[in-house]
Amino acid sequence: MPGLVHVSTTINGNPTDFLCEPRQSLLEVLRDVLGMTGTKEGCNDGNCGACTVVFDGRIVTSCLVLGVEAQDKEITTIEGVATPEGLHPVQQAFLENAALQCGICTPGFIVATKALLDREPDADEGRIRHWLAGNLCRCTGYDKIVRAVLDAEDKMKA
Amino acid sequence: MEAIEFTTPKTIDEAVQAMASKGDRARALAGGTDLLVQLRGGRRSADLVVDLKEVPELNEISYRPGSGLTIGAATPCYRLYANADVAANYPGLVDSASLIGSIQIQGRASFGGNLCNSAPSADAIPPMIALGAVANIVGPSGSRQVPVEDFCTGPGRNVLEPGELLVSINIPAPAANSGANYLRFIPRNEMDIAVAGVGSAVVLDASGQNFVSARIALASVAPTPVFSKAAGDSLAGKAVSDEAIEEAARLAMEDAKPITDMRGTIRQRIHLVGVLTRRTLNNAIKRARGEE
Ligand SMILES: Cc1cc2nc3c(=O)[nH]c(=O)nc-3n(C[C@H](O)[C@H](O)[C@H](O)COP(=O)(O)OP(=O)(O)OC[C@H]3O[C@@H](n4cnc5c(N)ncnc54)[C@H](O)[C@@H]3O)c2cc1C
Ligand code: FES
Ligand code: FES
Numbered sequence: 001m002p003g004l005v006h007v008s009t010t011i012n013g014n015p016t017d018f019l020c021e022p023r024q025s026l027l028e029v030l031r032d033v034l035g036m037t038g039t040k041e042g043c044n045d046g047n048c049g050a051c052t053v054v055f056d057g058r059i060v061t062s063c064l065v066l067g068v069e070a071q072d073k074e075i076t077t078i079e080g081v082a083t084p085e086g087l088h089p090v091q092q093a094f095l096e097n098a099a100l101q102c103g104i105c106t107p108g109f110i111v112a113t114k115a116l117l118d119r120e121p122d123a124d125e126g127r128i129r130h131w132l133a134g135n136l137c138r139c140t141g142y143d144k145i146v147r148a149v150l151d152a153e154d155k156m157k158a
Numbered sequence: 159m160e161a162i163e164f165t166t167p168k169t170i171d172e173a174v175q176a177m178a179s180k181g182d183r184a185r186a187l188a189g190g191t192d193l194l195v196q197l198r199g200g201r202r203s204a205d206l207v208v209d210l211k212e213v214p215e216l217n218e219i220s221y222r223p224g225s226g227l228t229i230g231a232a233t234p235c236y237r238l239y240a241n242a243d244v245a246a247n248y249p250g251l252v253d254s255a256s257l258i259g260s261i262q263i264q265g266r267a268s269f270g271g272n273l274c275n276s277a278p279s280a281d282a283i284p285p286m287i288a289l290g291a292v293a294n295i296v297g298p299s300g301s302r303q304v305p306v307e308d309f310c311t312g313p314g315r316n317v318l319e320p321g322e323l324l325v326s327i328n329i330p331a332p333a334a335n336s337g338a339n340y341l342r343f344i345p346r347n348e349m350d351i352a353v354a355g356v357g358s359a360v361v362l363d364a365s366g367q368n369f370v371s372a373r374i375a376l377a378s379v380a381p382t383p384v385f386s387k388a389a390g391d392s393l394a395g396k397a398v399s400d401e402a403i404e405e406a407a408r409l410a411m412e413d414a415k416p417i418t419d420m421r422g423t424i425r426q427r428i429h430l431v432g433v434l435t436r437r438t439l440n441n442a443i444k445r446a447r448g449e450e
Pocket of ligand 3 (some may be wrong): 099100101102103104105106136137138139140
């Protein structure tokens with residue numbers, strides 16, 4: 001059986017080392033090896049976006065990345081979104097707009113939304129819906145999420 | 159997923175050696191958006207996964223006005239639409255790159271992986287065929303080139319021998335007055351598998367009123383992507399007209415040999431090929447005329 005592999009990476013700005021099996025996904029490594037359970041598993045096959053993280057500057061589904069692929073990469077997870085000063089405006093907007101019910105999809109939506117607004121602070125509703133098409137929510141019906149994203153745009157400009 | 163070994167070669171030679179060391183028990187990894195799902199679901203198995211993303215030739219996009227575009231086999235979709243040369247010269251490829259999966263999937267999924275996975279529904283393949291793309295393959299016994307229309311041999315099967323790798327895809331420089339478009343039909347707006355898809359590329363004469371040549375390819379209507387040579391050839395030398403486009407659409411429908419499954423019926427799929435052939439030809443003509 002292949003042994004454990006030593007991987008050195010950067011997660012939320014912190015140099016991080018871990019051991020994993022080559023077959024383990026980055027999602028499994030985050031949750032089961034590193035205990036960072038903010039990133040959620042919905043489908044484990046790339047369809048739901050609950051496991052979204054930023055991987056070298058692009059959002060990806062961490063269930064479709066191997067942990068060993070994290071070598072020398074920069075990763076941002078939901079745990080890296082808030083600051084010691086408080087919640088990120090995207091998080092604040094999701095709370096204020098009741099853009100979540102069970103909450104399992106929320107970390108993925110917030111990571112994906114922040115990645116959009118960092119790059120396109122004026123994204124319109126069509127663009128927001130398109131960008132977030134890879135994030136599924138079974139509870140909210142999406143409208144409150146889209147309203148929260150539009151509100152977050154205002155908050156980030158204020 | 160069963161236990162695997164993992165290696166990250168830095169050169170083509172190292173990648174070929176790694177592949178050859180395990181024969182058909184080695185699998186290449188580009189974005190992993192097909193492979194990891196298949197390994198996890200037990201639809202494929204492997205002892206060794208060879209990550210191609212650190213081999214420079216598999217990771218670059220280069221464009222020269224004379225020789226055209228070379229897409230490294232492992233470059234993800236987003237790098238195609240983010241590339242100014244691709245956006246300016248190959249909008250037909252951008253159509254595909256920006257509709258495969260989600261933004262997350264586009265951050266990983268490559269055209270090379272799409273081709274090597276060889277799904278009948280693969281969205282990157284019809285526009286590549288329409289644009290006359292050629293696959294550059296390397297293996298233990300040297301390198302060879304295969305036109306993309308001859309690459310797939312069945313669902314999930316292709317011309318690659320065990321140990322062979324796709325290095326890159328070459329697409330000729332666009333001719334003057336040329337344009338291309340890819341469209342698919344899915345029941346929702348995003349994130350679904352094509353019920354049918356059509357890629358069309360046209361070259362017009364300087365007046366923009368006559369076809370010089372055209373190529374048309376179809377998705378999800380046969381065990382492999384279909385190059386509908388008859389449909390494209392029917393347009394060569396004709397004036398641009400609704401009748402000529404209608405005739406090409408009819409010929410494309412004749413080349414569609416779909417099945418009925420949960421995503422669509424034979425009748426619906428053949429009908430869609432007609433609709434999408436007309437639409438993609440009209441869009442390609444607009445692009446060729448610089449109207450869009
Ligand atoms: C949620 C989701 C949505 C999707 N939506 C679409 C869609 O809309 N349209 C669509 O067409 N596809 C879709 N796909 C399928 C997939 O994303 C695409 O086929 C993608 O282009 C595959 O590229 P990859 O780089 O991820 O390939 P990988 O998964 O890395 O590889 C695919 C196959 O090709 C082999 N391979 C890869 N590169 C090489 C090489 N250079 N040489 C030899 N063999 C190689 C691998 O061993 C594997 O068998 C979707 C997948 C998911 C999970
Ligand atoms: S758990 Fe990764 S996309 Fe659903
Ligand atoms: S809040 Fe429950 S899935 Fe989105």
